[in-house]
Amino acid sequence: MGAGDLEPGRPLPPMRELAARLGVNPNTVAAAYRMLRERGVIETAGRRGSRVRPAPATTGRDHIRADVPEGVRDLSSGDPDPALLPPLARVLADAAAEGDRAPVLYGQDPVEPALARLVRAELDADGVPDGPLAVVSGALDGVERVLAAHLRPGDAVAVEDPGWSRTLDLVPALGLRTVPVGVDDDGPRPEEVRRALAAGARALIVTDRAQNPTGAAVSAPRARALRSVLREHPETLLIEDDHGHGVVDVPLHPLAGATAHWALVRSAAKAYGPDLRLAVLTGDAVTVDRVRGRQRLGPGWVSRLLQRAVVRLRTGGAVDPAAVAAAYGRRRDALIRALAGHGIAAHGRSGMNVWVPVPDETGAVARLLHAGWAVAPGARFRISAPPGIRITVSTLAEEETGPLAQAVAAAVEAGPLRSYV
Template identity: 75%
Template sequence: MRELAARLGVNANTVAAAYRILRERGVIETAGRRGSRIRPKPATTGREQLRVEVPPGGRDLSTGNPDPALLPLLAPALAAAAEQGDRVPVRYGDDPVDAELARLARAELDADGVPAGPLTVTSGSLDAVERVLAAHLRPGDTVAVEDPGWGSLLDLVPALGLHTAPVGVDDDGPRADDLRRALESGARALIVTDRAQNPTGASVTATRARALRAVLRDHPGTLLVEDDHGHGIVDLPLHPLAGVTRHWAFVRSAAKAYGPDLRLAVLTGDPVTVDRVRGRQRLGPGWVSLLLQRAVAHLWTHGAVDRAAVAEAYRARRAGLVDALAERGVVAHGRSGMNVWVPVPDETGAIARLLHRGWAVAPGARFRLASPQAVRITVSPLAEEDIAPLADAVAAAVRPSLARAYG
């Protein structure tokens, strides 16, 4: 910095301030004694841009959307919420969390073993994660993230001026040894998807949860964020990690089970974390619409979604595709949720060959940091008669003899 200040003829403090602004805006990244460098792409350049154009008449299996046929009708819930709002209008200064929504959410969290803690509501899972990270971390801090992992999250972390430390994932969740290495290397936070992990379908097992808790106990200062967006569409039990560290947050959204347009997630955590999130929220949007909160509470209380039936529908499609691929010598992953992850030797070639056969899948580059190449297939649009022709197309695109090497 002193050298640059002398070359430009400005004060060293000016250069230091410029570096800080560039780092906070995600233009540069710093690596201690190794210095600073320009990021390979702007933090605001989203992985969502890595989309595949679906040819006319093609089938789009790339979106990650739920099956519309499994989503409830929203009109009755919205009408009931509006009627309640007409009787008791919302005023500035009211409690930002609907009491009935909080009661229902807390009961389910208790049943799943999530520790007691205050509760608030955010505009979806990603909003919750962003607010929690901003409440505790500063630009330059490192966050341990799943690899492969949710593409939007992998964009969000650097957009906040933070670094990512990849933690490998298998069918049972994040690998404990990888997490230990990340934390010992200085990662200050960990983000975990408990079930229906995007893109692999991983679900944290009881054994893996014990191993991850053991690692976290050795690093009690780690900020732990858990995302359980699969609640309501998964038939596997939850094994939460919450409470092991001093600061933690546990998030559940309504999007996958009740519809993506329901931008609502319930957030619980330690008192300091939730208080900071609420405080910052008051300075921006103020609160998530009570009309929306009451509509979600109505959906919950009136059994608008048959959770067991929805979970079974997605399970049958995933298992059908995974089994059909296995019969054709192709390794695939998908323990829970609505996606199947297929390792491939060449993403570009596999996607092109599938497009030629009329199937559009998501490139693994949207979800990867350092993990091997793969493609993600969303099973939501599939019918039983689609499984065999899709498996044939994937097998031809992947070249099974090479795909086995990724198992």
């Protein structure tokens, strides 16, 4: 394998056959196969035997997109509305001036005390169990660090399907296996979570609100059902992504505490801008200690300057969370109503995206692009879920809603895209 003679997907000989060929004890081959499986080099599928795993993706799903020509309205990005983001220059300057009076040196607390107090009060208000805090470089950085703190290559992770494309890329890139779990407007379906955990998934990743791409938000009844499932599997590593904090108008119903090891991460990206690269993570003591310990051996800490800037943004009224949530809500609801008027069901309970199930997403994306609208193909977000398209409504103007809905209806009703090759 190290020489590259065995290509990804190549089946391996049965263990007894290989042992006979090499003249070694079958137990030796079994131990080697087990080690390769644990390291994520091979995968075993019951009676179908073992085979070399595909190489982890480095480019990921970002290539699954339609190029946006000049003059086409781009609703495919997933970005927040720049008009709803605060200007950062003055805030960063003020935070830097504050730091000049007390510079941060090596060996100091990696978490800004003012940020810790602010975040802990917010988490308490949302019913998140008490736990230590860590500051990481964005939500995905936090998810990666928690997975690495507990899992080994070859372990299975239950992920939302459809779900955030970066998460779907990250899990296999770490040598882990994805197990898809279906999602509806209220979050992951409990029966599918139960099935995934019973089949051996060691971790579950849940988006609490503003799920990308469907806009799902975990409701109170769904949270109770999911906590019940998790209590049946208390060894499960639970990771909650609450990136919608500050831009959604639905309450948080956390699952944290239903298992021994858990983490909840909140990013500043959607409310204050992706370039801040900052998220706060809490969890059980063992998980957070492992995350912070590994962080010390790499970047050390996330800039306390950025942490102070986030404190100023949150306490200085730079963003009105209710107004931002209402703006995104109006745009989502308007598009969903307009689509319903054409007989098309769409999903978008929270956040800045609308998910539209379609029979032929390639054809729908191509026809919409031809009509002047760029949307994201559902293949970027799916494993085994039915096809769909994601429309980012963060910058959608009121007068655009009707024409867009009409264009979506025409693209869907046209049927599968024909090939004339």
